[in-house]
Amino acid sequence: MGKSLDPDMFDPVCPSDLTPIRIGDKWAGMIIRCLEGGPRRFSELRVPLRGVSAKVLTQSLRALERDGLVSRTTRSGPVQRVEYALTPLGRSLLGPMDALCAWAEEHWDELLDARETASPPAVHDAAV
Amino acid sequence: MGKSLDPDMFDPVCPSDLTPIRIGDKWAGMIIRCLEGGPRRFSELRVPLRGVSAKVLTQSLRALERDGLVSRTTRSGPVQRVEYALTPLGRSLLGPMDALCAWAEEHWDELLDARETASPPAVHDAAV
């Protein structure tokens, strides 16, 4: 554990933005995946989760904490350090989540096709 | 296929309201499950999905349709009849969804425990 996170592990057009699948709020699923490889610090999580504001990340983490999926540990020292990690319960979610991710990747193009085939007629009142 | 739907299959305190798991919008997951047993009519879906407004149900169905997970068939006749059914793609989602539901049921009490243990201190400005 403890490998550093790939900054691009969740690029802007990541599957979870396209598929009908959501784990909790917008970021919860990605946070869980970020923690898969071991404990992470607050600011460390903000790297792969580009675009998340501190406020929202805090909210998501608190929610995950409240549900017992993630633990929060403060390490005192010269500078403040807080580490987030998956609890056993949180870790048990990885299996089902993998199944969903596998589905998403497998049917990725079908979803895209369906959207492109269906969307064009939606022009509404495009004027102005 | 075609068994009638249990009106209580999604009671107000259903797991999907408690767990961090969401499929698409608030109703998408439940709609998919409703369609598991065969095609359903619009008004038929409103029974187990108590509380969903026509507008929102329409929105959710359109979204699922757009993603190719659900098909919509109009049957002309004396009265208008519209049937919704899972497409093969939609049906392929049932497997992964089952895994999540199984997880939710299995860890149901752990989630509740975590919430009860963590929530009490959150009294805020309870006054008034």
Add this chain to the structure above:
DNA sequence: CGGCATCCCATAGGATACTG
């Protein structure tokens, strides 16, 4: 019956600035 159209409110979530 199966919708749309409209209105309206609660929540999610982003931006920015400040703090221990």
Add this chain to the structure above:
DNA sequence: CAGTATCCTATGGGATGCCG
């Protein structure tokens, strides 16, 4: 560093009413 506080907008979703 790891938040908290405040503000603001976009979206979700409910209620009601009308229509083919």
